[in-house]
Amino acid sequence: MTAVLAFCFVTGEMSFCQRTVKATERAPDLQQMYDSAQRAQSAGDLTAAARDYQGFLADTLRHLADGYVRAGDYPGGAKFFEEALSVVPEDKATDLRLAYAQSALLARDIPTAKSQASAVVAADSKSSTGRLILGEALLQTDENQEARKQLEAAVALDPNYKNGLALATAYLALSDTKDATKLFSEMSIGFGNTAAIHLDFGRAYAEAGNPDLAIVEFKKAIALNPRLPEAHYCLGASYLLSQGQVGFSEAVKEFHRELELNPNDYFSLAQLGYIAFNDRRFSEAEEDLKRAASLDPRNPDNPLLLGQIYIQLNRPADAEQALRKAIALTTDLSRNHYQVQRAHYLLGRLLVQTGHLDEAKQEMQISAKLLKMNSLRDQARLTGAPVSDAASIAPFQRPPDRGPMDVKARQALDAFAKRAAPAIADSYNNLGAMAAGASEFATATGYFTKAAKWNSSLEGLDYNWGRAAFSAQLYAQAVPPLSRYVAAHPQETGARRVLGISYFMVKDYAAVVQTLQPIESSLATTPQLESMYTQSLAHTEKKGTDVHP
Numbered sequence: 001m002t003a004v005l006a007f008c009f010v011t012g013e014m015s016f017c018q019r020t021v022k023a024t025e026r027a028p029d030l031q032q033m034y035d036s037a038q039r040a041q042s043a044g045d046l047t048a049a050a051r052d053y054q055g056f057l058a059d060t061l062r063h064l065a066d067g068y069v070r071a072g073d074y075p076g077g078a079k080f081f082e083e084a085l086s087v088v089p090e091d092k093a094t095d096l097r098l099a100y101a102q103s104a105l106l107a108r109d110i111p112t113a114k115s116q117a118s119a120v121v122a123a124d125s126k127s128s129t130g131r132l133i134l135g136e137a138l139l140q141t142d143e144n145q146e147a148r149k150q151l152e153a154a155v156a157l158d159p160n161y162k163n164g165l166a167l168a169t170a171y172l173a174l175s176d177t178k179d180a181t182k183l184f185s186e187m188s189i190g191f192g193n194t195a196a197i198h199l200d201f202g203r204a205y206a207e208a209g210n211p212d213l214a215i216v217e218f219k220k221a222i223a224l225n226p227r228l229p230e231a232h233y234c235l236g237a238s239y240l241l242s243q244g245q246v247g248f249s250e251a252v253k254e255f256h257r258e259l260e261l262n263p264n265d266y267f268s269l270a271q272l273g274y275i276a277f278n279d280r281r282f283s284e285a286e287e288d289l290k291r292a293a294s295l296d297p298r299n300p301d302n303p304l305l306l307g308q309i310y311i312q313l314n315r316p317a318d319a320e321q322a323l324r325k326a327i328a329l330t331t332d333l334s335r336n337h338y339q340v341q342r343a344h345y346l347l348g349r350l351l352v353q354t355g356h357l358d359e360a361k362q363e364m365q366i367s368a369k370l371l372k373m374n375s376l377r378d379q380a381r382l383t384g385a386p387v388s389d390a391a392s393i394a395p396f397q398r399p400p401d402r403g404p405m406d407v408k409a410r411q412a413l414d415a416f417a418k419r420a421a422p423a424i425a426d427s428y429n430n431l432g433a434m435a436a437g438a439s440e441f442a443t444a445t446g447y448f449t450k451a452a453k454w455n456s457s458l459e460g461l462d463y464n465w466g467r468a469a470f471s472a473q474l475y476a477q478a479v480p481p482l483s484r485y486v487a488a489h490p491q492e493t494g495a496r497r498v499l500g501i502s503y504f505m506v507k508d509y510a511a512v513v514q515t516l517q518p519i520e521s522s523l524a525t526t527p528q529l530e531s532m533y534t535q536s537l538a539h540t541e542k543k544g545t546d547v548h549p
């Protein structure tokens with residue numbers, strides 16, 4: 001439905017354009033919510049209409065957020081989580097924040113995981129899930145004492161397996177092996193003496209730098225189930241952590257046993273490549289590492305080791321390509337004790353040999369900086385220390401829990417978003433109109449801004465947006481939509497006047513003159529507007545500005 005907006009410089013009334021469109025054909029529950037909002041609006045029940053429009057937007061955006069995360073596009077999902085949170089009332093945001101926090105934690109977006117989980121806990125101190133996510137995020141930033149408090153509270157609220165395992169991990173991060181071992185014993189009794197549970201216990205010990213205790217747990221797991229996925233790999237990795245090169249032979253046996261069960265186990269292949277490199281079996285190392293790299297092409301460890309292999313094999317071009325790839329893939333500089341430092345150092349040496357001295361100097365400077373950062377690193381957390389001068393494959397350092405992007409799922413979501421865009425934009429526009437009708441002009445401006453992102457060509461949107469921003473005294477924000485509207489409707493004198501005033505308030509005097517010249521003869525009826533025009537003329541004449549109507 002469309003209404004005409006009237007304007008008077010001193011006083012006036014506004015009615016904002018409200019439209020009706022068809023929502024997406026998918027997700028009937030969303031369609032029903034949108035239809036409900038339309039019916040309530042038509043019946044004049046604006047409270048119910050606003051509630052249903054907000055519900056439609058929140059649920060649609062949540063659908064997109066969850067979908068993009070599942071498709072392997074966390075940044076895309078995060079964008080929709082943020083937008084959904086800007087719509088949903090705070091007292092109904094808990095589930096949304098929990099979903100966002102969990103997705104962020106799995107994607108290693110720790111600041112977001114912490115902030116969202118903290119907001120949940122602040123709103124609901126009895127949220128066990130909120131405290132669990134917050135505790136796990138705090139562990140990632142070495143805030144272990146606070147993590148322990150959050151996880152103890154989570155266990156007190158809900159003594160489930162996941163909460164208990166997280167709390168034990170916090171104990172180990174604080175070097176409290178006694179309490180961790182006691183908790184593991186209680187969990188084994190309470191949840192069953194299974195192979196899977198001992199695998200989890202072993203992982204927790206290994207990741208906390210207690211490989212000997214981890215070995216005991218992994219052996220228990222294998223005794224209960226010799227075919228348990230990852231158990232043999234974890235036992236082999238623990239031998240590396242515990243014994244270094246002395247443990248190579250035992251580790252190799254376990255990695256091969258893992259590969260018998262799963263020939264495409266990335267971690268076993270990567271470790272075998274690392275061991276072969278240290279034993280100077282370069283061709284074998286290259287083969288294993290290239291297979292591993294094909295299974296996890298975003299992991300920087302493999303190209304770094306391959307670069308060192310190619311240096312040994314006197315293949316400088318291959319070495320340079322591999323080292324540059326390792327650097328490009330390293331999104332976390334502290335990974336595996338800042339091992340990317342070695343990539344910069346080796347690349348610098350190669351560049352010296354090929355005569356690229358300036359670039360070599362830059363690489364050496366980066367290497368020195370990273371080496372200093374590593375020396376300042378807290379060595380209390382051992383997640384796979386190197387066992388030789390060569391960069392290693394961190395035995396228990398897992399990449400973010402992300403699979404390869406599901407292209408088809410992503411395309412389906414893009415198509416859904418495109419179909420939903422008109423209804424989303426319309427919902428924002430109608431919410432903006434309602435807010436403006438209640439003289440909440442800043443809020444209305446925010447809604448209209450969001451509507452434009454979904455459908456910038458929505459009929460009446462530029463006018464609504466510009467008028468709301470003007471009424472909120474957000475003159476800089478009012479100028480773009482009003483200028484577009486006036487360009488499309490040059491005979492609309494009311495909008496032209498508002499645009500002229502907005503330009504004056506942002507001191508764009510040439511634009512004031514250009515905007516108001518076509519209605520110069522009528523300005524005398526509004527003395528304040530005529531004064532603005534006169535002042536603007538004086539400014540432009542003083543500066544010698546050439547103004548064209």
